[in-house]
Amino acid sequence: MNDATQTQSSQGVGLVVRGLRKSFDGQEVLQGIDFTVRPGEIFVIMGPSGSGKSVLLKHLIGLETPDAGEILINGEPITTPEIAAKYRMALVFQSGALLNSLTVGENVGLYLSEHRLKSPEEIEKIVVEKLEDVGLKDVLHKMPAELSGGMKKRAAIARALVIEPQLILYDEPTSELDPVSAVVIGNEILELNRRIRVTSLVVSHDRDLAFGVADRIAVIAEGRILTVGTPAEVKNFPDPLVQSFLNADFKREN
Amino acid sequence: MFRNIGQIILLFWRTLLALPQTWRQRQKVFDQFFEIGNASLLMVCVLSFFIGGVIALNFGPVLVEHSMASVVGGVVGLALAKELAPVMMAILIAGRIGSAMAAEIGSMSVYQEIDALRTMNINPIHYLVLPRVLAVAAALPMLVVFSVLVGWFGGAVVANYNHLMDIPFRVFFANLKDIVELKDVANGVFKSFCFALIIGTVSCHQGLTTIGGPRGIGRSVTKAVVNSIVLIVIFDYLLTRFLLK
Numbered sequence: 362m363n364d365a366t367q368t369q370s371s372q373g374v375g376l377v378v379r380g381l382r383k384s385f386d387g388q389e390v391l392q393g394i395d396f397t398v399r400p401g402e403i404f405v406i407m408g409p410s411g412s413g414k415s416v417l418l419k420h421l422i423g424l425e426t427p428d429a430g431e432i433l434i435n436g437e438p439i440t441t442p443e444i445a446a447k448y449r450m451a452l453v454f455q456s457g458a459l460l461n462s463l464t465v466g467e468n469v470g471l472y473l474s475e476h477r478l479k480s481p482e483e484i485e486k487i488v489v490e491k492l493e494d495v496g497l498k499d500v501l502h503k504m505p506a507e508l509s510g511g512m513k514k515r516a517a518i519a520r521a522l523v524i525e526p527q528l529i530l531y532d533e534p535t536s537e538l539d540p541v542s543a544v545v546i547g548n549e550i551l552e553l554n555r556r557i558r559v560t561s562l563v564v565s566h567d568r569d570l571a572f573g574v575a576d577r578i579a580v581i582a583e584g585r586i587l588t589v590g591t592p593a594e595v596k597n598f599p600d601p602l603v604q605s606f607l608n609a610d611f612k613r614e615n
Numbered sequence: 616m617f618r619n620i621g622q623i624i625l626l627f628w629r630t631l632l633a634l635p636q637t638w639r640q641r642q643k644v645f646d647q648f649f650e651i652g653n654a655s656l657l658m659v660c661v662l663s664f665f666i667g668g669v670i671a672l673n674f675g676p677v678l679v680e681h682s683m684a685s686v687v688g689g690v691v692g693l694a695l696a697k698e699l700a701p702v703m704m705a706i707l708i709a710g711r712i713g714s715a716m717a718a719e720i721g722s723m724s725v726y727q728e729i730d731a732l733r734t735m736n737i738n739p740i741h742y743l744v745l746p747r748v749l750a751v752a753a754a755l756p757m758l759v760v761f762s763v764l765v766g767w768f769g770g771a772v773v774a775n776y777n778h779l780m781d782i783p784f785r786v787f788f789a790n791l792k793d794i795v796e797l798k799d800v801a802n803g804v805f806k807s808f809c810f811a812l813i814i815g816t817v818s819c820h821q822g823l824t825t826i827g828g829p830r831g832i833g834r835s836v837t838k839a840v841v842n843s844i845v846l847i848v849i850f851d852y853l854l855t856r857f858l859l860k
Contacts, residue, residue, distance in 0.1 A: 422734050445736050458731035460723070472735045475742065477639075524735065 373401035373560030374435045374448050374527040376421070381430035383416060390416050392584040393430070400435075403554050403561045405571040408581035409606060414564040415455070417581070418532050421562065422452045434528070448528065451521035455533040457513035459505040459520070465492070466501035469520045491519040495549055511542035518549060529553070531563040535570050543567065547574050568607060572596075580606065619820065619842075626744065626823070627816045633738070633745045640746045647750030651712050655758060658711070659704060663695075663762040666703060667769030670694050676779040687780065688787035689794030691770035696795055700762040701803045702851055705810035708755055709843035713818035716747050717839035720822025721832040729823065739823065748815035755811035756804045763800060767791060802858045809854060810847050817843045 376398040383391040390413045398404040419425040432439040459468045470484040495515040535543035547570050572592045579589040580603050588598045675687045774782040821839035825831050
């Protein structure tokens with residue numbers, strides 16, 4: 362039995378990616394990606410810009426179709442029509458992707474209101490609760506344009522939480538944020554994982570975030586996984602590409 | 616444009632399949648409907664008054680000169696009801712509302728808002744396309760009825776006060792009533808309903824297929840308006856030919 366199907370009783374789901382390939386206009390962006398995410402763990406995919414991280418994430422949530430390979434959620438192919446009804450998955454976009462024509466409260470409650478899952482009063486109560494969970498107060502009636510970058514990302518996390526996801530995907534959650542806001546978001550990811558045992562997959566090139574929150578890390582470059590392991594294992598992995606990415610720094614001579 | 620025609624037909628078909636969702640989306644349909652009405656009604660009235668006036672001005676003196684003053688009302692009435700009101704209003708709405716639809720949905724595509732909807736299992740056709748297509752399909756025929764009435768009035772005013780015609784209101788409208796049948800107005804309204812479906816579907820399709828940032832949004836808006844107008848003119852001929860039978 363693979364890792365993904367071992368702990369089905371926990372709230373988080375397992376994820377297996379096998380031989381994933383994708384090309385755009387003849388350029389192969391993903392060149393055979395293989396990895397496994399265990400239920401309830403925080404798995405970080407790191408890599409330089411343009412390495413195929415965001416494309417990989419879009420495949421995992423079903424926004425892109427692979428040319429080859431498969432993605433399994435708790436052992437079931439993601440292409441199965443019932444998968445969306447059976448497992449709840451959410452993606453926190455790099456930009457937040459809040460709907461600019463709706464208030465923050467309407468954005469966070471959109472999933473519940475569009476699917477008619479709760480009454481408007483219950484939705485408002487849940488929205489306030491989820492916004493408080495991510496440290497946002499008094500923003501219910503504000504428009505997304507009135508929020509700072511960090512607040513938008515936290516509102517996007519709140520919107521994802523409303524779905525009560527079993528798998529939550531974060532696309533560059535700390536990009537464009539100051540170090541303090543980045544730490545707040547990182548703590549948010551840890552706290553959610555601890556509280557609801559959701560499987561979290563974070564795509565980032567932020568080394569501090571990756572080594573601060575990850576149970577395991579995969580390093581991706583040029584559409585290939587270079588290594589997968591615990592933060593300590595990845596730090597000591599001898600591959601020059603991995604080391605150059607992890608140890609890149611300015612060189613200033615006085 | 617013709618490369619995308621298959622995609623546009625497919626989007627139209629999917630929108631038709633989404634029709635059972637109309638009751639669920641009724642609030643958005645009403646919101647869009649009032650937005651279209653608010654944004655366009657005054658412009659429709661001004662434009663129609665002057666279109667009616669210019670038709671009377673172009674044809675009236677010639678007809679009067681050939682002792683056919685009694686048919687000026689009928690000529691203005693028919694031209695407006697069967698052709699000018701539906702086509703001109705459709706072009707106006709393509710520019711005023713179609714462009715706004717393409718820009719709004721295009722911006723949502725570029726800024727990943729549509730992807731966000733999909734990840735929440737919300738169908739963008741139900742959420743965005745259906746309310747817009749239905750709203751424009753309801754609003755444009757109503758605006759055309761307004762346009763016809765205001766245009767007739769504009770034609771009558773010009774025919775009455777222009778010294779080359781001097782046709783009294785009573786004579787103008789009596790002749791209009793003799794020549795224009797309810798069927799002629801209904802044909803024009805039916806044509807405008809078809810044009811509205813074209814505007815809604817083409818504009819939403821352009822919005823949904825927008826790529827490449829602000830420049831892409833600008834390109835989509837232009838394409839939405841130009842493609843809508845080209846299709847309106849082509850379908851105008853086809854529908855007129857069909858309705859002649």
